[in-house]
Amino acid sequence: MWRSGGTARAGSPKSNIPDVRNRVNWAAEMDRICLQGVPLRARLGELPEERAFPQKLLLDLTIELELEAAANTDSLDLTVDYKKLVDRLQDTAQKTSCNLLETLTLRLCNVALDDPKVSAVQIKVRKFPAELTGQVESVAVEMTRKK
Numbered sequence: 001m002w003r004s005g006g007t008a009r010a011g012s013p014k015s016n017i018p019d020v021r022n023r024v025n026w027a028a029e030m031d032r033i034c035l036q037g038v039p040l041r042a043r044l045g046e047l048p049e050e051r052a053f054p055q056k057l058l059l060d061l062t063i064e065l066e067l068e069a070a071a072n073t074d075s076l077d078l079t080v081d082y083k084k085l086v087d088r089l090q091d092t093a094q095k096t097s098c099n100l101l102e103t104l105t106l107r108l109c110n111v112a113l114d115d116p117k118v119s120a121v122q123i124k125v126r127k128f129p130a131e132l133t134g135q136v137e138s139v140a141v142e143m144t145r146k147k
Helices: 068-073 082-095 101-113
Strands: 031-044 055-065 120-127 139-146
Touching (some): 031 082, 031 101, 055 082, 055 101, 082 101, 101 120, 101 139
Antiparallel strands (some): 031 055, 055 120, 120 139
16 A cells, blocks of 8 residues: 655665666866877996997876866867877986886876876886896886876
């Protein structure tokens, strides 16, 4: 028998109405741009002979930023121009001469974070050391930094 009087609350076991209070706040989520396999060249190594010639490296990069405005307007001005970002990262690597892959990776994080639209970055830089041929394919350093 059907009873009148009163209504079930949203989200209650008797209600067919979804509880919107538990809905994910999509506006609070961060969007990402991912770049995979960006070629770099840098002089790395503890010994001067290791730094005599630039080594081939590969960069994987994920930047976090708000992309909804750019997506809604189809405007490059509202996002990061990843061609320009790649150029800056490659230029930084090419001008770098340091002992550690860790040092280069941190410098590249800072380059990405220099863009005011970027709120966080995750970078992995891989090198392919000749002295470990046959033992490992690559060695990598991965860092995440936030503003």
